[in-house]
Amino acid sequence: MRPRATARGKPSLIDVEARTRATRPKQAKAVQGDRLSERGRLRPACDSQNSPMTCGGNAVERGEGMPKSSPAGDSRSVGREAESNSTGGEQPLPPAGACLLGSVNLTCFVRQPFGTAATFDWEMYAKVIRIFTRMLDNVVELNGLPLEVQRHEIMRKRRHGMGYLGLGSVMTMLGLRYGSPESVEFTSKVTRTLAIEGWREALTLAEEKGPAPIMGETFTVTGEMLRKQPDMVRDGYKVGDSIPGRLLHARYSRYMQRIALCEPELVERLAEVGARFTHHSSIAPTGTIALSMANNASNGIEPSFAHHYSRNVIREGKKSKEKVEVFSFELLAYRAFVDSQASPDATSELHRLPAYFVAADSVLPKEHVDVQAAAQYWVDSSISKTVNVPTDIPFEAFKDVYRYAASQGLKGCTTFRFNPEAFQGVLVRESDLAATEYVFKLEDGSEVRVKGNEEIEYDGEMHTAANLFDALKDGYYGKL
Numbered sequence: 001m002r003p004r005a006t007a008r009g010k011p012s013l014i015d016v017e018a019r020t021r022a023t024r025p026k027q028a029k030a031v032q033g034d035r036l037s038e039r040g041r042l043r044p045a046c047d048s049q050n051s052p053m054t055c056g057g058n059a060v061e062r063g064e065g066m067p068k069s070s071p072a073g074d075s076r077s078v079g080r081e082a083e084s085n086s087t088g089g090e091q092p093l094p095p096a097g098a099c100l101l102g103s104v105n106l107t108c109f110v111r112q113p114f115g116t117a118a119t120f121d122w123e124m125y126a127k128v129i130r131i132f133t134r135m136l137d138n139v140v141e142l143n144g145l146p147l148e149v150q151r152h153e154i155m156r157k158r159r160h161g162m163g164y165l166g167l168g169s170v171m172t173m174l175g176l177r178y179g180s181p182e183s184v185e186f187t188s189k190v191t192r193t194l195a196i197e198g199w200r201e202a203l204t205l206a207e208e209k210g211p212a213p214i215m216g217e218t219f220t221v222t223g224e225m226l227r228k229q230p231d232m233v234r235d236g237y238k239v240g241d242s243i244p245g246r247l248l249h250a251r252y253s254r255y256m257q258r259i260a261l262c263e264p265e266l267v268e269r270l271a272e273v274g275a276r277f278t279h280h281s282s283i284a285p286t287g288t289i290a291l292s293m294a295n296n297a298s299n300g301i302e303p304s305f306a307h308h309y310s311r312n313v314i315r316e317g318k319k320s321k322e323k324v325e326v327f328s329f330e331l332l333a334y335r336a337f338v339d340s341q342a343s344p345d346a347t348s349e350l351h352r353l354p355a356y357f358v359a360a361d362s363v364l365p366k367e368h369v370d371v372q373a374a375a376q377y378w379v380d381s382s383i384s385k386t387v388n389v390p391t392d393i394p395f396e397a398f399k400d401v402y403r404y405a406a407s408q409g410l411k412g413c414t415t416f417r418f419n420p421e422a423f424q425g426v427l428v429r430e431s432d433l434a435a436t437e438y439v440f441k442l443e444d445g446s447e448v449r450v451k452g453n454e455e456i457e458y459d460g461e462m463h464t465a466a467n468l469f470d471a472l473k474d475g476y477y478g479k480l
Helices: 122-141 148-157 167-173 181-209 223-228 228-234 245-250 254-262 264-273 287-292 329-337 365-376 397-405 431-434 465-474
Strands: 015-020 101-105 160-164 218-220 241-245 306-313 322-327 386-389 414-417 437-442 445-450 455-458 459-465
Touching: 101 122, 122 160, 122 181, 148 445, 160 181, 167 181, 181 254, 181 264, 218 245, 223 228, 241 245, 241 414, 245 264, 254 264, 306 431, 322 465, 365 386, 365 397, 386 397, 397 414, 437 465, 455 465, 459 465
Parallel strands: 101 160, 386 414
Antiparallel strands: 015 437, 218 241, 306 322, 437 445, 455 459
8 A cells, every 4th residue: 555644624735846856865755644734825836956957958848949840841832821839839830720630540550460470551551541531631621610711721722631640559569669770761651651642642632523722823933932942943933923833832842842752743743733632741649549549559650658657637526637557559469469467567577578668768869859850751741749858868968859850850849858846747657756756845844755656645535646746736726
């Protein structure tokens, strides 16, 4: 049974504090049986005494320095005004633009997982992309957007964002270590297939139903266009000339020029006919659907957060979040196909997981960036990708992550650093909680010290120390 600090009624706290790796005692123990008084008010406070980073490094989740990953090329240039987003924004959009996102579950295409015969069904994957592209195009007709300007925007461009989830889980099922050269090559092929098959269907749909209206519009060539795309100068275009949208998109988008390297005839035909839509690919975070519809497959392009960890969920009637244990899709699959007793914490060699079972925090920052770069080359809209960094990472090393991302041509880079002084996060590793001491200071001068994974009784309910700390510090205790 976990140690707990008990209380009668509502205790009187005057301060709360979380001590992370740099400040916690090596042997932190919970205070048991403390009886807390019933009066007084909480004053949320948490001093970051020894944080090794500033700005984004101090935050629990979003590191600053570059925006979220944006397009690999510039297929957005047709009829587009300036777009922007914050570090947390996964999808840059034009004025009145709307997200129409859909994700393919990659785990469905693994055959004979975990063995030497493990394969990925590329033929079925390509077929699903074509069908799914047609489905997303149908959703444009049923968009249900509330404003006329929004409806006009989506019908004019017919854009959607197809992505995938389960990439990290699939790598593990195929015996590939996330971030290895082989996994980077696999990522490139998965994303390239999604792109090319989507644009093949864009042509088929355009020939069947007509291209997006913007493809038939005429645009006036500007100096900015010529500066961004020297090929237009080479082809004789001058400021003030007219050019149809279908040519701007297919022939002078740098992104579509990449597609043309693989499928020149397809892109030339798109220049003649016009595509059914202006955008096709966008890799979303997919956290909710990966958990609820894919049995906790890895999110989007990410590796699994961990193979056995906790999620903090909101329960009706509970005054703080509740910690729920979960397992990764690939661990559950490994137990089903290989070893029913396998565990990331196994003490017996017999039940330990293979070395290719890696989680987000065991992937080097450089490897995270390499996987994102491999995908970004083939994505025409955006990617949600997080680079996990250690809590005690030196600030110079933290900046090196962004420098390397820039050197790889990334349009954006986001980092995650576990920092319970700010917020523990939705997904939590038991080891991180056990290594963090939470201090609840009472008005009589005494303190209750507990590890983050230990339970404490407060206001008639049991809470983990970490969840109680967050609820009190952030002011949502009793308001969920």
